[in-house]
Amino acid sequence: MIIVAFVFIILCGYGAYWVAGSRRLDRATATLPMPPSLPLVGNAMFFIGSTEKILKSLKYIASLAQKHKGAVKLWLGPKLYIAIGNPEDAQVILENCLDKDEVYRFLRPWLGRGLFIAPLSLWKVHRKVLLPIFHNKVVEEYLSVISTQADVLLERIADQSGKCEFDVLKYITACTLDIVFETAMGERMDVQHTPDTPYLRARLIVMTILNKRFFKVWLQPDFIFNLTPYAKQQKENIKLTHKFTDEVVKKKRIEYEKKMAKSNSQTDINSVGQPQSVLDMLFGRDIEFTDEQLREHIDSITIAGNDTTALVIAYTFILLGIHQDAQNKVLQEQKNIFGNSKRGALKEDIFKMNYLERVIKESMRLYTVVPIISRNVHKDIYLPHSNVTVPAGTGAVVGPFAIHRLQSVWGPNANEFDPDRFLPEHSVDRHPAAFLAFSFGSRNCIGRNFGMLIMKSIISSFIRSYKIEANEVGPLKIEVLLFPINGHQIKITKRLP
Numbered sequence: 001m002i003i004v005a006f007v008f009i010i011l012c013g014y015g016a017y018w019v020a021g022s023r024r025l026d027r028a029t030a031t032l033p034m035p036p037s038l039p040l041v042g043n044a045m046f047f048i049g050s051t052e053k054i055l056k057s058l059k060y061i062a063s064l065a066q067k068h069k070g071a072v073k074l075w076l077g078p079k080l081y082i083a084i085g086n087p088e089d090a091q092v093i094l095e096n097c098l099d100k101d102e103v104y105r106f107l108r109p110w111l112g113r114g115l116f117i118a119p120l121s122l123w124k125v126h127r128k129v130l131l132p133i134f135h136n137k138v139v140e141e142y143l144s145v146i147s148t149q150a151d152v153l154l155e156r157i158a159d160q161s162g163k164c165e166f167d168v169l170k171y172i173t174a175c176t177l178d179i180v181f182e183t184a185m186g187e188r189m190d191v192q193h194t195p196d197t198p199y200l201r202a203r204l205i206v207m208t209i210l211n212k213r214f215f216k217v218w219l220q221p222d223f224i225f226n227l228t229p230y231a232k233q234q235k236e237n238i239k240l241t242h243k244f245t246d247e248v249v250k251k252k253r254i255e256y257e258k259k260m261a262k263s264n265s266q267t268d269i270n271s272v273g274q275p276q277s278v279l280d281m282l283f284g285r286d287i288e289f290t291d292e293q294l295r296e297h298i299d300s301i302t303i304a305g306n307d308t309t310a311l312v313i314a315y316t317f318i319l320l321g322i323h324q325d326a327q328n329k330v331l332q333e334q335k336n337i338f339g340n341s342k343r344g345a346l347k348e349d350i351f352k353m354n355y356l357e358r359v360i361k362e363s364m365r366l367y368t369v370v371p372i373i374s375r376n377v378h379k380d381i382y383l384p385h386s387n388v389t390v391p392a393g394t395g396a397v398v399g400p401f402a403i404h405r406l407q408s409v410w411g412p413n414a415n416e417f418d419p420d421r422f423l424p425e426h427s428v429d430r431h432p433a434a435f436l437a438f439s440f441g442s443r444n445c446i447g448r449n450f451g452m453l454i455m456k457s458i459i460s461s462f463i464r465s466y467k468i469e470a471n472e473v474g475p476l477k478i479e480v481l482l483f484p485i486n487g488h489q490i491k492i493t494k495r496l497p
């Protein structure tokens with residue numbers, strides 16, 4: 001009896017503390033609009049239902065934000081979030097709030113403290129070490145890996161030439177997986193020829209479960225999730241993926257130690273032979289990473305770098321298929337660089353692909369594959385555009401998808417495809433945080449140069465070999481990343497030599 005009374009008092013105390021805290025946050029953000037809410041769950045009902053419905057809810061929230069000053073507040077159960085749909089406030093959040101939001105904790109069993117979700121203190125130290133490895137000069141060395149895999153893609157896709165529409169994403173994803181695995185780990189996986197391995201299956205299962213958890217609010221509390229069969233399935237499959245990366249790390253450490261014993265100097269090791277993988281370069285740095293840290297970084301890189309890059313290429317293909325004039329301009333630019341040659345792109349070729357770069361950026365603007373970025377607000381922060389001080393303890397959700405379609409930033413034709421809006425002379429007056437495809441501030445995408453290189457090289461090879469036709473992107477859904485509900489449907493025809 002005494003114990004029950006004690007628990008009751010503790011719960012009441014906690015409840016009162018929570019209500020007082022919530023009231024304080026509510027008062028501090030009283031000037032912000034809020035969509036209709038329910039007691040206890042707040043606005044969580046907007047995030048219940050299919051992934052298409054969730055995207056519609058997000059569009060509604062974005063339109064509510066636009067009617068006010070580009071920001072709204074949302075209560076998701078006990079937590080207050082400020083959703084931001086304007087570049088001025090997005091810049092302030094992305095430059096000052098470098099800690100990821102709590103929602104990314106679902107990734108922790110998989111990615112541990114890898115760069116993508118590393119807590120701020122660790123992230124600061126590790127990002128400094130990883131940054132030079134993603135420098136343009138270093139990733140350019142991977143162009144031969146990229147063009148070899150692009151050639152395999154062209155060969156595999158030949159079956160579809162002259163036939164009806166098909167979903168191109170799975171072909172591109174296999175190609176980018178091969179590129180990202182080989183450059184990150186130094187291991188040739190050959191996913192394009194063997195797409196069904198236990199490792200890839202396990203990876204897909206983990207991603208599917210995580211995706212469910214992000215968008216099904218009832219699966220979010222650990223004590224409920226752990227009661228579902230998903231928890232066991234996730235644990236088993238994460239174990240399998242860890243085992244795979246652990247073995248690669250172990251092998252590479254032995255190779256590194258052998259080379260060290262022979263040469264006794266890092267410079268000697270770096271100077272010979274094939275381009276080094278990211279993993280190879282992580283040995284012998286200022287920080288001595290443990291095998292576990294190496295696995296967490298490599299897993300984070302392969303997960304963050306693959307689907308994103310593949311999706312942008314697939315959206316770009318659809319857009320080029322719809323806009324034949326733009327496709328002809330891309331082709332002309334390629335002919336000016338390569339003549340009739342089908343060779344892979346070299347770094348001097350990549351620099352000349354200015355129109356293609358604008359096309360890719362426009363594709364990323366219209367179909368922003370990372371449509372939401374969520375950060376933790378750790379200290380009170382003033383947002384100049386919406387004129388509100390966001391209190392510490394809230395979450396900030398920046399909406400690149402919404403910002404990329406603002407007429408106030410991109411003009412009355414914001415929803416139309418116009419690569420030339422990225423011409424330098426058309427971009428000078430644009431807000432620096434208006435384009436957020438790779439995020440903004442010091443926690444932006446570390447692989448953006450590498451991603452751009454992969455995208456330009458693959459699209460260059462593809463467009464020189466195939467003509468693309470497409471009708472529309474069609475309705476979209478959000479599954480952490482942005483997907484068309486009906487897939488990336490295109491039709492291809494081999495170009496005459």
Ligand code: HEM
Binds near residue numbers: 302306436437443451
């Ligand atoms: C078109 C391709 C890509 C897009 C659109 C993209 C987008 C992004 C975005 C928006 C973020 C920030 C996410 C956030 O703050 O929540 C991010 C982070 C990251 N990206 Fe990319 N990315 C791409 C390609 C790549 C590639 C090729 C790699 C590496 C091979 C990569 C590795 C990473 C990593 C490790 C982070 C975490 C950085 C940190 O927290 O310091 N990405 N990416």
